[in-house]
Amino acid sequence: MTIDMPRLKAAERREQLLAVATKLFAKWGATATTTAAIADAAGVTEPILYRHFRSKQDLFVAITRRMSEETVTTWKRLIDNIPDPDQKIRTIAREFPQHSARLADAYHVIHGALATSRDRKILSVIREHYTQMHAFFYNVIKEGQALGQFRSDMDPSLPAWEIIYMGIGCTMISLNLSDMSAFTIADAIECILSSLRPPDAKK
């Protein structure tokens, strides 16, 4: 059913199509969602949808890139005035439940595609996403090592991956089996921070 909607400017239409696609992908999965269903839910014809996105893949790529950008921007703003690298990581972790609840649909889409998609283009944009997440934490950990707050005999790549692994697992459980675990990513991440402390540091 196509309902009458006021005509939107190109940029607004693009945003609306992205929002509608994110909701449908999250609800039915990207495989089960057709571009016809997306156009229909957005109140436009398929040719109009194709003016903005050539394919379902293109929509997925745009959703994922948007999410990466929004995540990095939010985190940079959050830690802007925090000098301590371990406090930076804790602040991001404490704010993460709100962040992931706000972006819950996009997380369903990305985690669902990561778990099930075999499409090269889809997997390659997911790879891009985690490369950015990894670089973000890698840099914070490097900074902590330079300041002597973190032990320097550890490849920062490992704790950066630990944070990502923990973040994916915690988000999968808390978004989809809410109330199953009483622990948040802020609780869980303390073991990574404790492993980063120099051997001679007090507690």
Place this chain on the structure above:
Amino acid sequence: MTIDMPRLKAAERREQLLAVATKLFAKWGATATTTAAIADAAGVTEPILYRHFRSKQDLFVAITRRMSEETVTTWKRLIDNIPDPDQKIRTIAREFPQHSARLADAYHVIHGALATSRDRKILSVIREHYTQMHAFFYNVIKEGQALGQFRSDMDPSLPAWEIIYMGIGCTMISLNLSDMSAFTIADAIECILSSLRPPDAKK
């Protein structure tokens, strides 16, 4: 296309249907896979499929329960002769890449459903699965506390969840974006073990 296949005994037919459904769910997602497609791929009619499984949900439940059982059985056998709780956890972690590669299809199915399904019955059997995984690690950690190997001022529930979070995240990345991270769950899990050491323990 239904091809002629030798008639199987009920138990063998059930196994075959489970194996076929796991493959199709992993490849196309549970939502996109019809019972007709499963029957077809197994070379039987839908009424024969329904004699064994009343619905797609029932197949999913059986796949997940099988995976929980197989995981717990494998792990118990692996650590049977290992006295140290931290070595038990390390041994399971070191063997995990083979374990998850062997059960890769089932992992795709469960992680895909966890990320995307809103079906109560599906989510409830996934909850059962993680409850068993959690109980398993909870008991190993409790044992380590009783032996004085792990600090006793920590709720064992937290590190048990940390292991699960880390396991989900690491498996999602390594099964689907292979070669992206050089680190395995055995590397990543060391930070959890280090946080379990009593404060006065050496190294």
